[in-house]
Structures are given as C-alpha cells and as structure tokens.
Amino acid sequence: MKITKLLGAALASLLVVPLVPAVAAASPVKWRLCREVTLHWPADDARTECAMVTVPVDYAKPGGRSVDVAISRIKASGRRDGVVLINPGGPGGPGISLSRSIAESRAGGIGVHHDLIGFDPRGVGFSAAVECPYDWTQPDPSLPAKEKARFVSERDSRALQRCVAADPEFARNLTTANIARDMDRIRLALGEPKIGYYGISWGTMLGAQYRTMFDRNVDKMLLDSVMMPVLDLTRLERDDLTAQENSFHEFAAWIARNDDVYHFGGTGPEVVKALLELRSRFVGKDGLFDGWLTSPRKDWPRSARDLVGAREGAASTMGWEDRHGFSSFQQSAVFCNDSVSTRDFEQVWRNRQALIATLPVAGSHGSDDGRCAGWPFPADPTPFTAGTSPLQLVGHAFEHTTPIAWARDMRARIGGALLTVEDDEHGSLMALPCAVKAVEFFDTGTTSTGSCPGSPIPPAA
Template sequence: MRFKGLVRTALAVLVLIPVAPGVATAETLQWRLCRDIANRWPSGDDRSECAMVTVPVDYAKPDGRTVDIAISRVKASGDRRGVVLLNPGGPGGSGMELPKSILRSRAAGIGAHHDLVGFAPRGVGYSAGVSCQDDLTQPDPSLPEKERARFVAERDGRNHQRCVAQDPEFVRNLTTANIARDMDRIRIALGEDKIGYYGISWGTALGAQYRTLFDAHVDKMLLDSVMAPDLDLVEMDRAQMTARENTFAEFAAWIARHDDVYHFGTSQAAVTRALLDLRTRQTRLDAFDSMITTSRRHWAATARELAALAAGGTLGARAAEENRTFGWDADQTGFSPFQQTAVMCNDSGSTRDFDEVWDARLRLIEQLPVSGRYGSEAVRCVGWPLPAQPWRFTGGSSPLQLVGHLYEQVTPIGWTREMRARIGGAMLTVEDDVHGSLDTLPCAAKAVEFFDTGKVSNDSCPGAPLPPA
C-alpha cells in the first residue's frame, strides 16, 4: 500500500481489544478530513472524514498478517441514533464517496439521525489490494469464433493466475464472507453494538452474508437490486439475458403503440420483424442489440435513432479505462476488475471449463436469439486457480427490507424473490428497470422511514415516468 507522508502515522490503528486482535476502538480510531489525506478527494468537501481499520488477511489466523481497510464517514446532521454502513455493489466498487452521494439523493434523510459510513472493501481503491498488469494480446481474427473466445478466456485465465501468484494468501481471502467480517471489524472500530446497512447490487449479497454471520449486530438492513442467493455464473447469464430479451419484446410493443411517430408497424409482431430485419443489415451487431434492449428511459430517443438508422444512419463507438493504484494515493472511486473477478470466482462453484461454458452459451443463443450471445459472467472464471467457497446464506431476526425492480436486467426481479425465500424480509417492488434506483425516487422516503422506525414495506412504487414518444 502507498500512503502520503504522515498519513500512515496519523491513521495508525491500535490493537486494544483482546477478543478481536488488530481492531481499533472508537476511542483510538483517528479521523481526518478526507480532502486532507486522500488523493483526488474533492477539495470543497468539509464533512467527509476518513480513517483506516486494520483487519486480518485470513480470519482463520486472527493473529497473523493484517491489512488496512479505508473507511469514510459523514456525521448525522441531527439527533444521532446510530450508523448506517453503505456499499454500492460490484464487487470491485468503492463506497468511499457513497455517504456524500446518499446525502445528495432523495434518501438524504437517512443522514439526519445516522452517521453514514462508506468503505473501500479489501482489494479496492484506498484499501489493500493487488496491482496487476494484464496481457491484452488479441486473437487472430481469422480464427473461428469459438477459438477466438477460447484464446481470450485462456489468456485472461493466465492473467488471473499471475495476479494470484503475487499474493496467494490475500487473493484466496477475497471473498464476500471475509468482506462481511471486515464490516464487523468496522462496527467494532466505530464502537457500535449494532449497525444499519444499505447495500446495492452485489452489496445485497454482502448484506445477506453479514446478516448470516452477525445477525445480532444488525440494527436494520436495506438491500436494493438484490442478487440471487446462490452465485451460479451460468445461471446469472441466463437470468440477465432473459430479462434483456424481455426488454426487446416490451420495447417493440411500445414502438407499435407509437407507429404514427416511428413507422415500424402497428403491432408488436410487425415491429419485431422490422427491427430484426434491420438487425440483419448491421455490421456492428453488438451496438445495434444494445439499442434494441436499452433502458425504458431511453426508449423514445432510441426509437428515433432506429428510425434514422433505417433511413441510412450509422452507429457510434465507445471506450473505457481503468485505474490500478491503491492506498491514499489512489482514486477514491477506483474500480478494481481483478477484485471483482477474485470475489466472484472464489465465491462461485460454477464451471471453470471453457468447453462447458461455450456449450452453455450456444444453448442460451438458441433460447434467446437477440440477447443470448451477450452473457459474459460464465466465462469469467475459466482457469481460476483457487477453490470455490460458495455462499451459505440463512435467515435472521433483524429488520430486513428488500427492494426489487420489476423490469430490471442487471439483477432481475426473480432474484429478489429467491433471496426473500432464503433469508426472509419484506419486499418493496419498484416499477422500473433502473439498477439500484431507490434513492433517486420519491419512494426513497420508505428507506428513510425504515431506518428511522424499522417499518418495512411490501408495497410497490412507481419508477420515473417514461419520456413522451
């Protein structure tokens, strides 16, 4: 890890609790303004405080090697009743700026009576991690599609093996269960008997894991855009791509209702035929398929683009980049692709055999002709060298609010129902397709009420309205 000059000394965490070696107490945990110590932290932020909590690398060896986990805090603005830890999902994502984000949202009222606490999970951002330089050599374009895919999968597998070899002990312990244990060390460091928790996407699995291990220390827990209770990457592709295929059907029906504007046909079947015919004439199939399975809020603009494309228009291109720095000199929102892969592959018992993954892909394409080819999770763990440590979630007695999104593709609504059957809780249904959108909607008031009173909801609430055609 890398630190600015005096940060290591200023944020040193003392070992004072015999039952939990390496954990700070509320009295010894040293807070400083994040802007004063954390690279790229907004200079105008005068509320966010940062500190480090020391945790064991391997909880089976509590007196062994330790690493530091970065945390952030915005104190309650009113009568303080406790704390709420926050996680934005991933895995691989940092929650360091999530307290500020919540305070800018419709769920800001949570911060009236609760300190909002974000953290960068082990392997992410300012926290301890492994920095990897990947081989990105591309396959020979003349190879058959399957062999090109095999080349990439095996190349990525070798990349992962090199990263694991840098620090096998650390990477082996990149699991949802250990990150949940880190959360409990954060609870102890904050001096709290119980903590609230607000998790989104993979953060819902993290919450389910924390509640499984530490139910007695949960005050209230809200999980938005809920993961399935079992991490099967082949099944993840199937569920996500089924939701994506359903979106295409719903979009075609919507376009048909506005034939006076778009002129693709007056029935869902007619629009489907027209769009699939247009699809056969595209050289950039991935970009076109992204358009016809887009989020509802983009339907009007996308339908206009499709009409223009039918008249001879063209498609654009996209690019991405990643950050690889750790410690207080890192990017506070730095996403870690390797941490994401490590957690998912360590947690999933899915096949790691390329041929099995490819056969599953072919079956999916047959079932879902528009979206089936875009499943990307099943291939992730080809060549992963470490044994699986699957999730084992159980129910609890602490207050639990699940939030599912009726039309969502990333975490399909069925996963929320499956998780509820596994661990219990109430289920609020949001009538939208936007991943983790609760805090952007008027029904975020239900989240504020839940953390203030413990009142759960089994109701539904509307999402943002569709734009006019």
C-alpha cells in the same frame, strides 16, 4: 499483481499524504476531512471525513499479515441513533464516496439520525487496491467461433493465474465472507454495538452474508436490487440475458405504439423483424447495436432515435459508463472464490450456444459464465441463512441486472419484506420519491411491501 493504495478508486485520485494511520480494530478511529488527505476530493465538502481500519488478510491467522480498509463518514445532522454502512455493489466497486452520494440523494434523510459510513472493500480503491493488467490480445479473425471463444478463455485464464501467483494469500482471501468480517471490524472500530446497512446489487449479497454471520450485530438492513441467494455465474448469465431479451421485446412494443414517430411497424412482431434485419447490417458492431435494443426505459426515446439514425445511415455512437476506480480483478476473485458455477470451457460453450438459440438478441453477449476458468482455488461460499434483525428487500420489476425473481428467491432464503419498484433501473431507490420508505425504515424499523412507482418513460420524440 501489485497491491497499492494509489489506485484512483471512487475519488479518481491519488493520495497526496497517506490517509490517517491504520488503527487496530478496537482503537478509536482517527478522522480527518477527506478533502485534506486525498487529491480531487470536492473542495466544498466540509462534512465527509476519512479514516483507515486495519483488518487481517486471513481471518484464520488473526496475528498474521494485515491490510488497511478505507472508510468515510458524514455525521448525523440531528439526534444520532447509530450508523449505516453503505456498499454500492460490484464486487469491485469503490464505496468511500457513497456516504456523500446517499446524503445528497432522496434517501439523504437516513443521515439525519445516522452517521453515513462508506468504505472501499478490500482489494478496491484505497483498501489495498489490486492492479492486475489484463491481456487484450484478440484471436485470429479467421478462426471458427468456438476456437475464438477458446482463445479468449485460455487468454483470460492465464491472466488470472499470473495475477493470483503474485499474491496468492491475498487473492484467496478476497471473499464475500471476509469482506463481511471486515465490516464487523469497522463496527468495532467505530465503537458501535450494532450497525445499519444499505447495500445495492452485489452489496445485497454482502449484506446477506453479514446478517448470516453477525445477525446479532445488525440494527436494520436494506438491500436494493437484490442478488440471488447462491452465487452461480451460469444462472446469473442466463437470467440476466433472458431479462435483456424480454426488455428488447418490451421496447419493440413501445416503438410499435409510437409508429407515427419512428416508422418501424405498428405491431411488436413487425418492429422486432425490422430491428433484427437492421441489426444484421451491423456485423462486428452488434454489441453496440444491442446496447440500443436493450437500453433502460428512461433511454427508450434516445435509443429509438439512434435506431432511426442507423436505418438512415447516421447512427450516433453509444456512451458507455465510466468505470474508473472499478477493480475487475477483485470482482473476478470474489466471484470465483464464491461461485459454484462450471470452470470447464466445453460446458460453458454448450451453455452459450443454448442461450444464443433461445435469445437471438442478448444470448451472444454473456461474459460471466466461464470467467473462472483457470482460477486455482476451489469455491468455498458461506451459505446464507435467515435472521431476526429487521430486513427490507427492494426489487425492480423490469430490470435485467438483478431480475426481480432473485429478490423473491433471497426473501425465501433469508426472510424480510419485499418492496417492488415499478422500473427497470438498477439500485434506483435512492433517486425516487419512495426513498422516503428507506428513511422511515432506518428511523423506525417499519418495513414496506407492495410497490412504488419508478421514473416514467419519457415521451416519444
């Protein structure tokens, strides 16, 4: 494993000169325009500034080895009331450009009275990013399914162990709790008595962790697309795939309502039967096909057209998200250091077969349960607890990345008010008109319950 600041991260760039010199946690931050210190930062961005904050690798050894965490800032455009730190999720997701993304979104009003602070968590992007090449060797296609799965598990286990062995101290300290401690070092470096926080996806676990450990230092906290309160990769996989299966049946019912356009059948069961029969022709490409079957609602018309094309022998290829800058090793490290799930292949295989039996479309596509096989350190999560600082949770009624039940579970564990967005989009609050509720929350502390509309499903075409 090689640790470097030269990984592309959210900027898709290399440093042309170092980011500003590292500063001690209590020292004033030395800001420079990001476009002056990084390659490919938008040249027209004269607002976003970048800096570094030094943090210990191991907080049990505060005088030991340290790394630099990259942060960004867009200053409040009006009367300044404080700062809001932002995290996009992952773990493994870079966040230094997120301050700009928020500023340009429907939630940009948060930046009228607050400095928007993005940051790359340790192990990602400009914050001691981890380079860890994975082994993509494929199993012998003649092997039985279970032995193929065992081959992949053992291959990935060896890769993780190689990466950890290159820097075990750093790998062991890639935890949600330590990233929360890094956030508090950022707070100190900024000279703020309290910070606001806006977290998305895994960023909601990071927020819950920070609030558990530093509740007195929280001004207001908003968590969108809320994760479960106890990280269990077995449950995460089951809940995610179950929600995907439900999404498929909802999509099938929508196609049935538009049978005059797509001609797969006039009832949901008829469409399900037709699509599963069509799917059986895509041996070896079922992952691609299932991407159409479980696509988000905004993509239903496009996916339905692709399915028609597949039926007629002219299916298009499916576009996949560009994850440049995403650190898969940092994600594995944080998950494996925090998760209570099994690391035994035989148990993982039994779990997988049970899902396939009950979820014929989504059940075979799990990748999280068992990803920690071979991880050399025991899980040591810090349990979340309730706090008293203002907390707004945001769940999404139909999404499968973070099912709405998780938001209710998190609320039961740590408190807060839950707003439900009527969509299946992950972390979409900032893109919707009801982002005004986020602005109001950070300005006044007023929380919201009930629901707000998401983007409508486009018409069949």
